[in-house]
Amino acid sequence: MTDAKPLRADARRNRDALIAKARELFADGRFDLRFDDFAKLAGVGTGTLYRHFPTREALAEAVYREELTAMCERAHEMQATLPADQALESFLRGFVDHLHHHEGLARTLATLMATQSGALAEGTQALGQVVADLLAAAAKTGAIRDDVGAGAVMMTLHGICAAYDHPSFRTDADGVVALVLDGLRRGEP
Amino acid sequence: MTDAKPLRADARRNRDALIAKARELFADGRFDLRFDDFAKLAGVGTGTLYRHFPTREALAEAVYREELTAMCERAHEMQATLPADQALESFLRGFVDHLHHHEGLARTLATLMATQSGALAEGTQALGQVVADLLAAAAKTGAIRDDVGAGAVMMTLHGICAAYDHPSFRTDADGVVALVLDGLRRGEP
DNA sequence: TGACAAGTGGAGACTGTCTCCATATTTTTG
DNA sequence: CAAAAATATGGAGACAGTCTCCACTTGTCA
Numbered sequence: 402m403t404d405a406k407p408l409r410a411d412a413r414r415n416r417d418a419l420i421a422k423a424r425e426l427f428a429d430g431r432f433d434l435r436f437d438d439f440a441k442l443a444g445v446g447t448g449t450l451y452r453h454f455p456t457r458e459a460l461a462e463a464v465y466r467e468e469l470t471a472m473c474e475r476a477h478e479m480q481a482t483l484p485a486d487q488a489l490e491s492f493l494r495g496f497v498d499h500l501h502h503h504e505g506l507a508r509t510l511a512t513l514m515a516t517q518s519g520a521l522a523e524g525t526q527a528l529g530q531v532v533a534d535l536l537a538a539a540a541k542t543g544a545i546r547d548d549v550g551a552g553a554v555m556m557t558l559h560g561i562c563a564a565y566d567h568p569s570f571r572t573d574a575d576g577v578v579a580l581v582l583d584g585l586r587r588g589e590p
Numbered sequence: 591m592t593d594a595k596p597l598r599a600d601a602r603r604n605r606d607a608l609i610a611k612a613r614e615l616f617a618d619g620r621f622d623l624r625f626d627d628f629a630k631l632a633g634v635g636t637g638t639l640y641r642h643f644p645t646r647e648a649l650a651e652a653v654y655r656e657e658l659t660a661m662c663e664r665a666h667e668m669q670a671t672l673p674a675d676q677a678l679e680s681f682l683r684g685f686v687d688h689l690h691h692h693e694g695l696a697r698t699l700a701t702l703m704a705t706q707s708g709a710l711a712e713g714t715q716a717l718g719q720v721v722a723d724l725l726a727a728a729a730k731t732g733a734i735r736d737d738v739g740a741g742a743v744m745m746t747l748h749g750i751c752a753a754y755d756h757p758s759f760r761t762d763a764d765g766v767v768a769l770v771l772d773g774l775r776r777g778e779p
Numbered sequence: 780t781g782a783c784a785a786g787t788g789g790a791g792a793c794t795g796t797c798t799c800c801a802t803a804t805t806t807t808t809g
Numbered sequence: 810c811a812a813a814a815a816t817a818t819g820g821a822g823a824c825a826g827t828c829t830c831c832a833c834t835t836g837t838c839a
Contacts, residue, residue: 409816447798447821452818552756553761559748563703563745580743598835625827634787644828
Protein backbone atom coordinates (compact mmCIF):
# COMPACT_ATOMS: atom_id res chain seq x y z
CA MET A 402 0.00 0.00 0.00
CA THR A 403 2.69 2.51 1.01
CA ASP A 404 5.20 3.62 -1.58
CA ALA A 405 8.76 2.40 -1.16
CA LYS A 406 10.21 4.43 -4.03
CA PRO A 407 12.78 7.14 -3.38
CA LEU A 408 11.92 9.26 -6.43
CA ARG A 409 14.74 11.18 -8.00
CA ALA A 410 14.72 14.93 -7.35
CA ASP A 411 13.85 16.12 -10.85
CA ALA A 412 11.33 13.36 -11.22
CA ARG A 413 9.44 14.52 -8.18
CA ARG A 414 9.60 18.09 -9.38
CA ASN A 415 8.03 17.16 -12.70
CA ARG A 416 5.42 15.01 -11.06
CA ASP A 417 4.39 17.83 -8.78
CA ALA A 418 4.29 20.31 -11.64
CA LEU A 419 2.00 17.95 -13.52
CA ILE A 420 -0.35 17.56 -10.60
CA ALA A 421 -0.37 21.26 -9.88
CA LYS A 422 -1.19 22.18 -13.44
CA ALA A 423 -3.83 19.48 -13.68
CA ARG A 424 -5.47 20.64 -10.49
CA GLU A 425 -5.61 24.15 -11.86
CA LEU A 426 -7.10 23.00 -15.15
CA PHE A 427 -9.62 20.67 -13.55
CA ALA A 428 -10.81 23.39 -11.25
CA ASP A 429 -11.29 25.45 -14.35
CA GLY A 430 -13.49 22.81 -15.90
CA ARG A 431 -10.88 21.90 -18.52
CA PHE A 432 -11.05 18.22 -17.84
CA ASP A 433 -11.12 16.75 -21.31
CA LEU A 434 -8.13 18.58 -22.63
CA ARG A 435 -6.02 16.74 -25.15
CA PHE A 436 -3.93 14.58 -22.84
CA ASP A 437 -0.63 15.54 -24.40
CA ASP A 438 -1.43 19.15 -23.68
CA PHE A 439 -1.34 18.60 -19.95
CA ALA A 440 2.32 17.84 -20.47
CA LYS A 441 2.94 20.84 -22.66
CA LEU A 442 1.16 23.17 -20.26
CA ALA A 443 3.04 21.78 -17.28
CA GLY A 444 6.29 22.28 -19.16
CA VAL A 445 7.31 18.63 -19.46
CA GLY A 446 7.51 16.18 -22.34
CA THR A 447 4.79 13.77 -23.37
CA GLY A 448 6.84 10.80 -22.32
CA THR A 449 7.26 12.19 -18.84
CA LEU A 450 3.54 12.64 -18.46
CA TYR A 451 2.86 9.06 -19.50
CA ARG A 452 5.56 7.67 -17.27
CA HIS A 453 4.06 9.29 -14.22
CA PHE A 454 0.40 8.90 -15.12
CA PRO A 455 -0.41 6.21 -17.63
CA THR A 456 -3.99 7.42 -18.00
CA ARG A 457 -6.13 10.46 -17.54
CA GLU A 458 -7.81 8.71 -14.63
CA ALA A 459 -4.51 8.10 -12.89
CA LEU A 460 -3.82 11.80 -13.08
CA ALA A 461 -7.27 12.65 -11.79
CA GLU A 462 -6.81 10.27 -8.92
CA ALA A 463 -3.52 11.85 -7.96
CA VAL A 464 -5.08 15.29 -8.09
CA TYR A 465 -7.97 14.35 -5.86
CA ARG A 466 -6.26 11.86 -3.60
CA GLU A 467 -5.71 14.38 -0.82
CA GLU A 468 -9.23 15.62 -1.04
CA LEU A 469 -10.55 12.10 -0.89
CA THR A 470 -8.31 11.20 2.00
CA ALA A 471 -9.48 14.26 3.89
CA MET A 472 -13.04 13.17 3.32
CA CYS A 473 -12.34 9.74 4.74
CA GLU A 474 -10.59 11.19 7.73
CA ARG A 475 -13.47 13.46 8.44
CA ALA A 476 -15.68 10.40 8.53
CA HIS A 477 -13.43 8.79 11.08
CA GLU A 478 -13.51 11.85 13.27
CA MET A 479 -17.26 11.93 13.14
CA GLN A 480 -17.39 8.31 14.04
CA ALA A 481 -15.29 9.03 17.07
CA THR A 482 -17.25 12.01 18.31
CA LEU A 483 -20.85 11.41 17.30
CA PRO A 484 -23.46 8.72 17.87
CA ALA A 485 -23.21 6.17 15.08
CA ASP A 486 -26.31 7.13 13.16
CA GLN A 487 -25.57 10.82 13.38
CA ALA A 488 -22.08 10.18 12.11
CA LEU A 489 -23.56 8.41 9.13
CA GLU A 490 -25.99 11.20 8.42
CA SER A 491 -23.37 13.90 8.76
CA PHE A 492 -21.07 12.05 6.46
CA LEU A 493 -23.64 11.62 3.72
CA ARG A 494 -24.83 15.18 3.91
CA GLY A 495 -21.28 16.44 3.99
CA PHE A 496 -20.49 14.28 1.00
CA VAL A 497 -23.19 15.91 -1.09
CA ASP A 498 -22.25 19.33 0.12
CA HIS A 499 -18.62 18.84 -0.74
CA LEU A 500 -19.44 17.51 -4.18
CA HIS A 501 -21.70 20.44 -4.78
CA HIS A 502 -18.76 22.77 -4.44
CA HIS A 503 -16.16 20.56 -6.08
CA GLU A 504 -17.36 19.33 -9.43
CA GLY A 505 -13.96 18.00 -10.27
CA LEU A 506 -14.04 15.58 -7.40
CA ALA A 507 -17.50 14.40 -8.35
CA ARG A 508 -16.46 13.77 -11.92
CA THR A 509 -13.40 11.91 -10.77
CA LEU A 510 -15.31 9.74 -8.37
CA ALA A 511 -17.91 8.95 -10.98
CA THR A 512 -15.19 7.90 -13.37
CA LEU A 513 -13.23 5.89 -10.85
CA MET A 514 -16.30 4.08 -9.62
CA ALA A 515 -17.34 3.25 -13.16
CA THR A 516 -13.96 1.79 -14.10
CA GLN A 517 -13.41 -0.44 -11.12
CA SER A 518 -9.87 -1.03 -12.41
CA GLY A 519 -8.22 -2.39 -9.29
CA ALA A 520 -5.00 -0.42 -9.22
CA LEU A 521 -6.56 2.97 -9.79
CA ALA A 522 -9.68 2.52 -7.74
CA GLU A 523 -7.65 2.55 -4.56
CA GLY A 524 -9.25 5.81 -3.64
CA THR A 525 -12.80 4.63 -4.10
CA GLN A 526 -12.07 1.48 -2.22
CA ALA A 527 -11.08 3.61 0.73
CA LEU A 528 -14.36 5.43 0.43
CA GLY A 529 -16.20 2.14 0.31
CA GLN A 530 -14.45 1.04 3.47
CA VAL A 531 -15.46 4.22 5.25
CA VAL A 532 -19.07 3.75 4.29
CA ALA A 533 -18.96 0.13 5.38
CA ASP A 534 -17.56 1.14 8.76
CA LEU A 535 -20.16 3.82 9.30
CA LEU A 536 -22.94 1.41 8.41
CA ALA A 537 -21.61 -1.35 10.59
CA ALA A 538 -21.30 0.92 13.60
CA ALA A 539 -24.78 2.30 13.16
CA ALA A 540 -26.21 -1.16 12.65
CA LYS A 541 -24.59 -2.41 15.84
CA THR A 542 -26.41 0.22 17.87
CA GLY A 543 -29.63 -0.81 16.20
CA ALA A 544 -30.11 2.62 14.69
CA ILE A 545 -30.29 1.21 11.18
CA ARG A 546 -31.08 -2.09 9.53
CA ASP A 547 -28.29 -4.56 8.87
CA ASP A 548 -29.63 -6.32 5.82
CA VAL A 549 -28.47 -3.74 3.30
CA GLY A 550 -24.77 -3.65 2.56
CA ALA A 551 -22.36 -0.85 1.84
CA GLY A 552 -22.42 -1.82 -1.82
CA ALA A 553 -25.98 -0.59 -2.10
CA VAL A 554 -25.13 2.74 -0.55
CA MET A 555 -22.11 3.05 -2.82
CA MET A 556 -24.36 2.56 -5.81
CA THR A 557 -26.48 5.48 -4.75
CA LEU A 558 -23.39 7.59 -4.20
CA HIS A 559 -22.25 6.70 -7.67
CA GLY A 560 -25.57 7.88 -9.01
CA ILE A 561 -25.09 11.14 -7.17
CA CYS A 562 -21.57 11.70 -8.44
CA ALA A 563 -22.53 10.98 -12.01
CA ALA A 564 -25.08 13.78 -11.97
CA TYR A 565 -22.67 16.46 -10.83
CA ASP A 566 -23.58 18.73 -13.69
CA HIS A 567 -27.36 18.43 -13.69
CA PRO A 568 -29.11 21.69 -12.99
CA SER A 569 -31.14 20.13 -10.20
CA PHE A 570 -28.14 18.34 -8.75
CA ARG A 571 -28.40 19.68 -5.25
CA THR A 572 -32.11 19.09 -4.81
CA ASP A 573 -31.99 15.60 -6.23
CA ALA A 574 -28.86 14.61 -4.38
CA ASP A 575 -30.35 15.76 -1.11
CA GLY A 576 -33.40 13.70 -1.98
CA VAL A 577 -31.29 10.63 -2.50
CA VAL A 578 -29.62 11.09 0.87
CA ALA A 579 -33.00 11.48 2.51
CA LEU A 580 -34.21 8.27 0.92
CA VAL A 581 -31.10 6.35 1.87
CA LEU A 582 -31.12 7.53 5.46
CA ASP A 583 -34.81 6.96 6.00
CA GLY A 584 -34.62 3.68 4.17
CA LEU A 585 -31.80 2.54 6.40
CA ARG A 586 -33.55 3.63 9.56
CA ARG A 587 -36.63 1.66 8.82
CA GLY A 588 -35.77 -1.17 11.17
CA GLU A 589 -37.02 -4.46 9.89
CA PRO A 590 -36.18 -6.18 6.59
CA MET B 591 -41.93 13.30 -31.59
CA THR B 592 -43.20 11.03 -34.38
CA ASP B 593 -41.11 10.60 -37.50
CA ALA B 594 -42.37 12.28 -40.65
CA LYS B 595 -39.72 10.79 -42.91
CA PRO B 596 -40.70 8.34 -45.64
CA LEU B 597 -37.35 6.53 -45.76
CA ARG B 598 -36.30 5.07 -49.08
CA ALA B 599 -36.50 1.31 -49.40
CA ASP B 600 -32.78 0.54 -49.50
CA ALA B 601 -32.11 3.06 -46.80
CA ARG B 602 -34.50 1.32 -44.46
CA ARG B 603 -32.98 -2.04 -45.34
CA ASN B 604 -29.51 -0.81 -44.44
CA ARG B 605 -30.70 0.81 -41.28
CA ASP B 606 -32.34 -2.38 -40.16
CA ALA B 607 -29.30 -4.45 -41.03
CA LEU B 608 -27.20 -2.12 -38.93
CA ILE B 609 -29.51 -2.39 -35.95
CA ALA B 610 -29.83 -6.14 -36.28
CA LYS B 611 -26.09 -6.66 -36.41
CA ALA B 612 -25.52 -4.25 -33.55
CA ARG B 613 -28.10 -6.00 -31.43
CA GLU B 614 -26.36 -9.28 -32.07
CA LEU B 615 -22.96 -7.87 -31.21
CA PHE B 616 -24.15 -6.05 -28.10
CA ALA B 617 -25.82 -9.18 -26.80
CA ASP B 618 -22.47 -10.85 -27.30
CA GLY B 619 -20.75 -8.26 -25.19
CA ARG B 620 -18.96 -6.77 -28.18
CA PHE B 621 -19.92 -3.24 -27.33
CA ASP B 622 -16.71 -1.35 -27.83
CA LEU B 623 -15.95 -2.65 -31.27
CA ARG B 624 -14.22 -0.29 -33.62
CA PHE B 625 -17.16 1.77 -34.83
CA ASP B 626 -16.32 1.41 -38.51
CA ASP B 627 -16.47 -2.34 -38.07
CA PHE B 628 -20.15 -2.27 -37.26
CA ALA B 629 -20.58 -1.07 -40.81
CA LYS B 630 -18.29 -3.65 -42.29
CA LEU B 631 -19.97 -6.47 -40.36
CA ALA B 632 -23.43 -5.28 -41.32
CA GLY B 633 -22.32 -5.14 -44.93
CA VAL B 634 -22.66 -1.42 -45.48
CA GLY B 635 -20.18 1.41 -45.98
CA THR B 636 -18.79 3.61 -43.25
CA GLY B 637 -20.61 6.63 -44.60
CA THR B 638 -23.92 4.86 -44.40
CA LEU B 639 -23.36 3.94 -40.81
CA TYR B 640 -22.56 7.52 -39.89
CA ARG B 641 -25.51 8.90 -41.82
CA HIS B 642 -27.93 6.71 -39.90
CA PHE B 643 -26.24 6.82 -36.52
CA PRO B 644 -23.89 9.71 -35.90
CA THR B 645 -22.56 8.19 -32.71
CA ARG B 646 -22.19 4.90 -30.94
CA GLU B 647 -24.78 6.04 -28.44
CA ALA B 648 -27.30 6.78 -31.16
CA LEU B 649 -26.90 3.23 -32.39
CA ALA B 650 -27.25 1.86 -28.89
CA GLU B 651 -30.36 3.86 -28.36
CA ALA B 652 -31.92 2.54 -31.54
CA VAL B 653 -31.07 -1.00 -30.54
CA TYR B 654 -32.66 -0.70 -27.12
CA ARG B 655 -35.49 1.67 -27.95
CA GLU B 656 -38.04 -1.15 -28.22
CA GLU B 657 -36.88 -2.70 -25.03
CA LEU B 658 -37.11 0.60 -23.24
CA THR B 659 -40.51 1.34 -24.68
CA ALA B 660 -41.74 -2.04 -23.52
CA MET B 661 -40.49 -1.28 -20.07
CA CYS B 662 -42.38 1.99 -19.98
CA GLU B 663 -45.53 0.34 -21.23
CA ARG B 664 -45.30 -2.30 -18.58
CA ALA B 665 -45.20 0.47 -16.02
CA HIS B 666 -48.36 1.96 -17.43
CA GLU B 667 -50.13 -1.37 -17.27
CA MET B 668 -49.11 -1.83 -13.68
CA GLN B 669 -50.33 1.60 -12.87
CA ALA B 670 -53.70 0.70 -14.36
CA THR B 671 -54.09 -2.60 -12.58
CA LEU B 672 -52.36 -2.26 -9.23
CA PRO B 673 -52.59 0.05 -6.22
CA ALA B 674 -50.23 2.96 -6.74
CA ASP B 675 -47.55 1.97 -4.29
CA GLN B 676 -47.54 -1.62 -5.45
CA ALA B 677 -47.18 -0.46 -9.02
CA LEU B 678 -44.14 1.52 -8.00
CA GLU B 679 -42.61 -1.38 -6.16
CA SER B 680 -43.26 -3.82 -8.99
CA PHE B 681 -41.76 -1.46 -11.47
CA LEU B 682 -38.57 -0.92 -9.54
CA ARG B 683 -38.10 -4.59 -8.81
CA GLY B 684 -38.88 -5.47 -12.40
CA PHE B 685 -36.40 -2.85 -13.52
CA VAL B 686 -33.58 -4.46 -11.59
CA ASP B 687 -34.59 -7.90 -12.69
CA HIS B 688 -34.67 -6.92 -16.32
CA LEU B 689 -31.29 -5.22 -16.10
CA HIS B 690 -29.87 -8.27 -14.43
CA HIS B 691 -30.65 -10.30 -17.51
CA HIS B 692 -29.90 -7.64 -20.10
CA GLU B 693 -26.50 -6.09 -19.50
CA GLY B 694 -26.63 -4.32 -22.80
CA LEU B 695 -29.64 -2.32 -21.77
CA ALA B 696 -28.03 -1.43 -18.48
CA ARG B 697 -24.91 -0.22 -20.18
CA THR B 698 -26.91 1.81 -22.63
CA LEU B 699 -29.02 3.43 -19.96
CA ALA B 700 -25.98 4.27 -17.91
CA THR B 701 -24.41 5.93 -20.93
CA LEU B 702 -27.52 7.78 -21.99
CA MET B 703 -28.19 9.06 -18.50
CA ALA B 704 -24.61 10.24 -18.18
CA THR B 705 -24.66 12.16 -21.44
CA GLN B 706 -27.88 14.06 -21.02
CA SER B 707 -27.54 15.17 -24.65
CA GLY B 708 -31.10 16.21 -25.39
CA ALA B 709 -31.68 14.59 -28.72
CA LEU B 710 -30.38 11.18 -27.79
CA ALA B 711 -31.70 11.02 -24.29
CA GLU B 712 -35.25 10.81 -25.57
CA GLY B 713 -35.41 7.29 -24.27
CA THR B 714 -34.28 8.12 -20.77
CA GLN B 715 -36.58 11.08 -20.65
CA ALA B 716 -39.46 8.70 -21.26
CA LEU B 717 -38.21 6.60 -18.39
CA GLY B 718 -38.02 9.66 -16.21
CA GLN B 719 -41.58 10.52 -17.06
CA VAL B 720 -42.74 7.05 -16.12
CA VAL B 721 -41.02 7.25 -12.77
CA ALA B 722 -42.49 10.68 -12.16
CA ASP B 723 -45.98 9.37 -12.91
CA LEU B 724 -45.60 6.38 -10.63
CA LEU B 725 -44.36 8.57 -7.81
CA ALA B 726 -47.06 11.16 -8.25
CA ALA B 727 -49.80 8.55 -8.20
CA ALA B 728 -48.43 6.89 -5.11
CA ALA B 729 -47.97 10.21 -3.39
CA LYS B 730 -51.55 11.19 -4.10
CA THR B 731 -52.81 8.13 -2.24
CA GLY B 732 -50.57 9.04 0.64
CA ALA B 733 -48.63 5.81 0.32
CA ILE B 734 -45.35 7.64 -0.08
CA ARG B 735 -43.92 11.03 0.76
CA ASP B 736 -44.18 13.84 -1.74
CA ASP B 737 -41.11 15.84 -0.86
CA VAL B 738 -38.68 13.76 -2.88
CA GLY B 739 -38.81 14.14 -6.63
CA ALA B 740 -38.37 11.75 -9.50
CA GLY B 741 -34.93 13.17 -10.11
CA ALA B 742 -33.69 11.62 -6.90
CA VAL B 743 -35.04 8.23 -7.84
CA MET B 744 -33.50 8.55 -11.29
CA MET B 745 -30.16 9.20 -9.67
CA THR B 746 -30.38 5.94 -7.80
CA LEU B 747 -31.41 4.12 -10.96
CA HIS B 748 -28.41 5.58 -12.69
CA GLY B 749 -26.22 4.24 -9.95
CA ILE B 750 -27.77 0.84 -10.44
CA CYS B 751 -27.30 0.85 -14.20
CA ALA B 752 -23.70 1.92 -13.95
CA ALA B 753 -22.85 -1.11 -11.84
CA TYR B 754 -24.24 -3.65 -14.29
CA ASP B 755 -21.02 -5.62 -14.33
CA HIS B 756 -20.16 -5.71 -10.66
CA PRO B 757 -20.09 -9.21 -9.22
CA SER B 758 -22.48 -8.26 -6.46
CA PHE B 759 -24.76 -6.35 -8.79
CA ARG B 760 -27.96 -8.16 -7.94
CA THR B 761 -27.57 -8.04 -4.18
CA ASP B 762 -26.60 -4.40 -4.13
CA ALA B 763 -29.23 -3.33 -6.65
CA ASP B 764 -31.92 -5.07 -4.63
CA GLY B 765 -30.58 -3.26 -1.60
CA VAL B 766 -30.91 0.08 -3.34
CA VAL B 767 -34.49 -0.64 -4.29
CA ALA B 768 -35.26 -1.61 -0.72
CA LEU B 769 -33.77 1.65 0.54
CA VAL B 770 -35.61 3.73 -2.01
CA LEU B 771 -38.96 2.09 -1.37
CA ASP B 772 -38.69 2.19 2.40
CA GLY B 773 -37.31 5.68 2.25
CA LEU B 774 -40.24 6.81 0.16
CA ARG B 775 -42.77 5.13 2.39
CA ARG B 776 -41.55 6.87 5.48
CA GLY B 777 -44.31 9.47 5.63
CA GLU B 778 -43.00 12.74 6.98
CA PRO B 779 -40.30 14.96 5.50
C1' DT C 780 -38.41 5.48 -69.62
C1' DG C 781 -36.16 9.59 -68.33
C1' DA C 782 -35.05 12.81 -64.92
C1' DC C 783 -34.43 13.89 -60.43
C1' DA C 784 -34.00 12.90 -55.66
C1' DA C 785 -32.12 9.98 -52.24
C1' DG C 786 -28.71 7.10 -50.71
C1' DT C 787 -24.15 4.65 -50.95
C1' DG C 788 -19.32 3.34 -49.81
C1' DG C 789 -14.76 3.60 -48.85
C1' DA C 790 -10.36 6.27 -49.53
C1' DG C 791 -8.05 9.19 -46.93
C1' DA C 792 -7.78 13.43 -43.90
C1' DC C 793 -7.71 14.26 -39.21
C1' DT C 794 -7.19 13.82 -34.23
C1' DG C 795 -5.70 12.16 -30.09
C1' DT C 796 -2.93 8.36 -27.77
C1' DC C 797 1.16 6.31 -26.61
C1' DT C 798 6.01 4.33 -27.55
C1' DC C 799 10.76 4.52 -28.19
C1' DC C 800 15.36 5.78 -27.52
C1' DA C 801 19.27 9.07 -28.02
C1' DT C 802 20.25 12.45 -24.76
C1' DA C 803 20.48 14.70 -20.21
C1' DT C 804 20.44 14.84 -15.20
C1' DT C 805 21.12 12.98 -10.63
C1' DT C 806 23.21 9.89 -7.44
C1' DT C 807 26.64 6.81 -6.05
C1' DT C 808 31.11 5.06 -5.84
C1' DG C 809 36.15 4.92 -5.72
C1' DC D 810 36.18 15.44 -7.27
C1' DA D 811 35.62 12.67 -11.37
C1' DA D 812 33.91 8.75 -13.46
C1' DA D 813 30.47 5.28 -13.61
C1' DA D 814 25.90 3.75 -12.90
C1' DA D 815 21.35 4.55 -12.41
C1' DT D 816 17.45 7.18 -13.37
C1' DA D 817 14.67 10.28 -15.94
C1' DT D 818 13.65 13.29 -19.96
C1' DG D 819 11.21 14.94 -24.26
C1' DG D 820 9.28 15.03 -28.48
C1' DA D 821 9.24 12.93 -33.19
C1' DG D 822 6.57 9.86 -35.24
C1' DA D 823 3.98 5.29 -35.44
C1' DC D 824 -0.59 3.95 -34.73
C1' DA D 825 -5.55 3.49 -34.17
C1' DG D 826 -9.99 5.23 -34.26
C1' DT D 827 -13.30 8.69 -36.03
C1' DC D 828 -15.58 10.98 -39.43
C1' DT D 829 -16.03 13.62 -44.00
C1' DC D 830 -16.44 14.07 -48.74
C1' DC D 831 -18.07 13.27 -53.19
C1' DA D 832 -18.18 10.53 -57.61
C1' DC D 833 -21.21 7.06 -58.32
C1' DT D 834 -25.44 3.85 -57.74
C1' DT D 835 -30.17 2.95 -56.73
C1' DG D 836 -34.95 4.05 -56.11
C1' DT D 837 -39.06 6.89 -57.07
C1' DC D 838 -42.34 9.33 -59.61
C1' DA D 839 -44.63 11.35 -63.57
